Amino acid sequence: MPDCEGRPNAYISxxxxxxxxxxxxxxxxxxxxxxRRGGSLANNCGAKTRGGAACKLPPLKGHSRCLRHAGPKAARQHREYQLKQVALGRLELAIFEAAEQRRAANRQRWLWKKLGPWESGSTISLGVHEDGFTEALRAMGYRADSLPPGIADAFRWKYRRFMVDRSQPAEWRKVVEGLDDHIRAAGESPENFIGEGHCTPSFRTPHGLSPFSRRRILNPRRSEFAPLPKAGHVNHEALPMEDPYDLNSILIRHRAELTPVLSRCETAEDRLRVAASYKRILAEPADLQARRDWMALLQELGI
Structure with missing residues (x-):
């Protein structure tokens, strides 16, 4: 190369x-x-964070914001995409379950924000350290089962930080000293309060909808979570009343057997129909009508 003549070291480098x-x-x-992410010339989300800075996460495809700031519609679309990828075997189930746990924790915190800290639920389980947490509160004069669930959950996180992940009992005692202020701010317990409930929050409310969602009052047969069957389908009238999240769990657990069938499905409705029909066979293996419907569905999909 002419440009490198007389500069053999540069050429070798x-x-x-x-x-x-x-x-x-x-x-x-x-x-x-x-x-790079966060750089001055990078395509960043740019939404204002709690600290007052601009979000540096990359935006979603087709959006100007990241998954955290794109809104609930984008979050639902992302979850549906993950379900499809799991059903097709392209996403590990452990990754999906971790995302579900994050979504459940976020939903529980949202409920506490809207309904108050007395709403039953929790976002963390201390496991073998739960007894230690109970005894640590009792030593300070408090009972864990009588605290508002939202406050008890927050102090479980603090216990994990100061007493499990670290050994800072002085910091823990300092935190618990302010517990009275939190209890007073929570107000009186409701009459129907029955305790914290399960330490692991439910992944969804009935039909997968928020208790504040307007779609709760809609006809479930016309909900986007339960589409109407196409004309000519064989004995699938009960499908729209099925919980689509339960049907998706069938696709996840039996994805090895159903992958060849799902590859012929063109729409989400077809995949739900496959799950509903396969669910009937699993529940009643000797049901001849369930098997006839399954074979009719396979023929309809061209298998």
Missing amino acids: LMLTGFLNEEHQAAFEAARADH
């Missing part, structure tokens, strides 16, 4: 590392940093 010298590499890294 270019061939081995892709850079002429260290100054060339440093300039490249500095320019690349501007295009």
Whole structure:
């Protein structure tokens, strides 16, 4: 190469590392940093965070905001996409379950924000450390089962931080000293309060909808979670009343057997029909009508 004549060391360095010298590499890294996540030239979300700064996460495809700030509709679409990927075997079930736990915790915190800290539920389970948490509160004069669930949950996180992950009993005692202020702010317990409930919150409310969702009053046969069957389908009238989240769990647990069938499904409705029909066979293996309906569905899908 003519440009490298008289500079054999630079030519060798270019061939081995892709850079002429260290100054060339440093300039490249500095320019690349501007295009990385959070860089001045990167495509960032830009939403205002609680700290007052701009969000540096990358936006979703087709959105100007990231998954955290794109809104509930984008979050539902992302969950439906994950369900499809799991049913097709392209997403590990452990990854999906971790995402479900994050969504459940966020939903529980949202309920506490809307309904108050006396709403039953929890976002953390201390497991073998639960007895230690109970005794630590009792030593300070409090009973864990009488606290508002939202406050008890917050102090479980604090116990884990100061007494499980670390050993800072002085910090823990300092935190518990302010518990009275939290209890007074929560107000009186409701008459129907029965305790915290399960330590692991439910992944969904009935029909997968928020208790404040307007779609609760809609006809479930016309809900986007339970679409109407197409004309000519064989004995699938009960399908719209099925819980689609339970049907999706069937697809996840039996994805190995159902993958060839799901590959022929063109719509989400078809996948729900497959899950509903397969669920009947699992529940009643000797039901001849369930097997006839399953075979009719396979023929309809061209299998």
